[in-house]
Amino acid sequence: MSNYKINTKCVQSGYTPGNGEPRQVPIIQSTTFKYDTSEDMGKLFDLEATGYFYTRLQNPTNDYVAAKIADMEGGTAAMLTSSGQAANFYALFNICNCGDHIVSSSTIYGGTFNLISVTMAKMGITATFVSPDCTEEELTAAFQPNTKAVFGETIANPALTVLDIEKFAKIAHAHGVPLIVDNTFATPINCRPFEWGADIVTHSTTKYMDGHGAAVGGAIVDSGKFDWMANADKFPGLCTPDESYHGITYAEKFGKEGAFITKCTAQLMRDLGSVQSPQHAFILNLGLESLHLRMQRHCENGQAVAEFLHNHPKIDYVKYCGLPSDKYYNAAQKYLPKGSCGVVSFGLKGGRKAAEVFMKNLKLAAIETHVADARTCCLNPATSTHRQMTDEQLKEAGVPAELIRISCGIEDKEDLIFDISQALDCIQ
Ligand SMILES: *Cc1c(COP(=O)(O)O)cnc(C)c1O
Numbered sequence: 001m002s003n004y005k006i007n008t009k010c011v012q013s014g015y016t017p018g019n020g021e022p023r024q025v026p027i028i029q030s031t032t033f034k035y036d037t038s039e040d041m042g043k044l045f046d047l048e049a050t051g052y053f054y055t056r057l058q059n060p061t062n063d064y065v066a067a068k069i070a071d072m073e074g075g076t077a078a079m080l081t082s083s084g085q086a087a088n089f090y091a092l093f094n095i096c097n098c099g100d101h102i103v104s105s106s107t108i109y110g111g112t113f114n115l116i117s118v119t120m121a122k123m124g125i126t127a128t129f130v131s132p133d134c135t136e137e138e139l140t141a142a143f144q145p146n147t148k149a150v151f152g153e154t155i156a157n158p159a160l161t162v163l164d165i166e167k168f169a170k171i172a173h174a175h176g177v178p179l180i181v182d183n184t185f186a187t188p189i190n191c192r193p194f195e196w197g198a199d200i201v202t203h204s205t206t207k208y209m210d211g212h213g214a215a216v217g218g219a220i221v222d223s224g225k226f227d228w229m230a231n232a233d234k235f236p237g238l239c240t241p242d243e244s245y246h247g248i249t250y251a252e253k254f255g256k257e258g259a260f261i262t263k264c265t266a267q268l269m270r271d272l273g274s275v276q277s278p279q280h281a282f283i284l285n286l287g288l289e290s291l292h293l294r295m296q297r298h299c300e301n302g303q304a305v306a307e308f309l310h311n312h313p314k315i316d317y318v319k320y321c322g323l324p325s326d327k328y329y330n331a332a333q334k335y336l337p338k339g340s341c342g343v344v345s346f347g348l349k350g351g352r353k354a355a356e357v358f359m360k361n362l363k364l365a366a367i368e369t370h371v372a373d374a375r376t377c378c379l380n381p382a383t384s385t386h387r388q389m390t391d392e393q394l395k396e397a398g399v400p401a402e403l404i405r406i407s408c409g410i411e412d413k414e415d416l417i418f419d420i421s422q423a424l425d426c427i428q
Pocket of ligand 1 (some may be wrong): 083084085086088109111112153156157182184185203204205206207216217
């Protein structure tokens, strides 16, 4: 499918039925698979043959859907995980050991910030956070001899900063390490980070990819371009024999195209088990089939709401990279020419108090710890998703206390603007 346009890939990639086979991706609701001889199964365990033996490691439904996402991103291999959190943890832990270090953009999803700064620190993996707006010199200064990866989000949730992927990739590569980009908000419809030099892409498929608020899930995609063997001293997990897997050296046996995902599946999924259920993969695929249509409407609604808020007297500021006044407008023109996403952040002039009144009076937009769903939802991050952060950390992460995040769904934009307008009118 790789020569088709992205809209066609959304609908048709990953699964091609044979004669008389089901048109829709079949749900293989089976934990295990049957073999005629132990020898046949042994080959699978030795990674000598491809096939299925246990759904924690691989399942056909999941593989069809992962293959579609790989094709949409322009990658060579992909895997599904039980959540976006698992995807980011696996992507980092696949190449970082105790004693290693990560350079990360400071404006990332709260859950990922916690994962890297608290939980992975407990595992002996430390991190340096840099502003996504840092200069090449500042970014270079964040590296240590033990740095193994650079991490950032195409469009940060909820700060809505736009990552200069080319710059981050260039500096990462100058230090012999890959750039991992969480592409959840942009989706491959609006940005394909591999085209700008990123090496690994992750997703919370819970968001736009599913798009209906129905199934938590994640995905990891490999560009197949990073040369692990050229940096073998940095990546012993990929470039030296894995004694827990019959002495296989992943980068030798599976090459640049397959080593990362094969190791991540055969080792991390085997041992940690954050597997996506085939049912969820099926639901995710239904979402993917209309992703290109929905993203268009999400962006149209986001743009209309951002413009309305921008001109409203009770609004202090609006963050949306589709507004010419936005700090990231130029970056968005480069990386997101078809549109960014449906998420708009704004600050009310009346601060925390006004935010409370506004939230209480919304009728169509629901208060939810969620974004990127067909239904419009709204959140005040300081009092919910980011509540573990200090005021200083909140500012640094780009989510000050008065900030409201609205995730525009795919309803009619006139109804959305009417709802926002009447809620703003309730503020004294
Ligand atoms: C939601 C989100 C995650 C975490 O994903 P879950 O599926 O909720 O575990 C990671 N990154 C970004 C950018 C997100 O928006």
